[in-house]
Amino acid sequence: MAGEILVLAASLDGRLVSPDLHALSNWSLASFFALFCVLRMATRRCSLQAVAVAFAFGRLAALTQTGFNMSNVWKYNLALPVAILLLAVMYSVHAKRRLIATGLLLAALAVISVAFDYRSLAAMCALAGLLIVVSQAGSARAARRNGSHDIVYAVIIVLALLVINQIGTDAALNGLLGNEIQARSVYQFDATGSLLSGARPEWFATFALMGQHIWGFGPGVSAGWNELGYAFAALDNVGIGSSNPYVQVYMFGSGVELHSIIADLWARYGVVGLAFAVLVTLTLTRSLISNLRRSITTGMTALLSVWAIWSMLFGPIYTDSPLIVLALVLCASATPSKLVGTRT
Structure with a gap:
């Protein structure tokens, strides 16, 4: 079964299937459900x-077919597969040292990610580390008797996000992460007043499109000039500029292409x-909180959960969908017996 997963994961890249957006959209949705069934x-x-x-290993093997993005190999090709692989290996470490x-x-992955301008992954590694500490510090027995702990853990996650965002923003704007990151961060912050919205401005265009065409456009269908006018205006209003090649x-x-699985x-x-995407996001969030409450959060499940929720909001659909499925299945299937490597 592991070999089948490896082969399937290696083949799940839209660039290997079809350059046609309509065919690619249908393939991506069908592959999502196929991979979910296989992983389950x-x-x-x-x-x-x-x-x-x-x-x-399957995702790394796929690189032999798709090739490497030499502009930033760590960010675009290696970071997530390597992080998942190494965090999974942590299960072989003695429990007292794990x-x-x-x-x-996680600290090493964060440092490497900062060095290679992968700021979002560095923040996710920091948040995953905090969640592990929270999970270990909590009392699983007391939490099981009191469902209100779910609200407590949700509040803790939100507070941790706010703290990490503030620390990361201050570090980037003050040059603590390097001059190149500082220059890009200052530009993004000045444009929108936030590093998050400045780095991922596509949601401004998304809301503009939703306001004009709430029913969507269909797989592979381009927006009309009227709708595009509103999207361009939304980007121009926040200083992003609609004339650049990316837009x-x-x-x-x-x-x-809105660089968000929910929006796409x-x-x-x-x-x-939209309803399906929201359901997936809520399921990922619920699994993260549930694992925290039961004190079974690990580095792998924490990082996968945080990354998957981020990707639902801000990730490209074709490259990120397989990892979303992996997070959905693994985090929802987490039990003490499954996490120590025993077979059923």
Whole structure:
């Protein structure tokens, strides 16, 4: 079963299937459900780390076909598969040393990500480390008796996000992460008043499109000039500029690409796609909180959950969908027996 997962994961890249957006959209949706079924069956026969390791090797194997993005190999090709692989290996570390070893690994991944201008992953590694500490500090027995702990953990996650965002913003703007990151961060912050919205401005265009065409556009269908006018105006109003190649070519060149799985599913499948995307996001969030409450959060499940929720909001659909499925299955399947590598 692990071998089947590896082969399937290696083949799940839209660039290997079809350059046509309509065919690619349908393929992507069908592959999402196919991979979900395969991974669900795999978790019934294998430990979660075995499934994760096979999947990570599959994603790395896919690079032999798709090639490397030499502009930033770590950010665009290696970061997530390598992180999943190494965090899965942490299960082989003795339980008494696992927490420290996982924390050091997450810190190392964060430092490498900062060095290669992958600011979002660095922040996610920091948040995953905090969540592990919270999970270990909590009392699983008391939490099971009191459902209100879910609200407490939700508040903790929100507060941790706010703290990490503030620390990261201050570090980037003050040059603590390097001059190149400082220059880009200052430009993004000045444009929108926030590093998050400045780095991922596509949601301004998304809301403008939703206001004009709430039912979406259909797979591979381009927005009309009237709708595009509102999207361009929304980007211009926040200082992003609608005339740059990213907007003209990537976002609206041959369809509607909004760099958000939630937004892209809405654009392709209307309110049905939006409802499905929201359901997936809520399920990921619920699994993260549930694992925290039961004190079974690990480095792998924490990082996968945080990254998947981020990607639902701000990630490209074709490259990120397989990892969303992996996070959905592994985090929802987490149990003490599955997390220590025993077979059922």
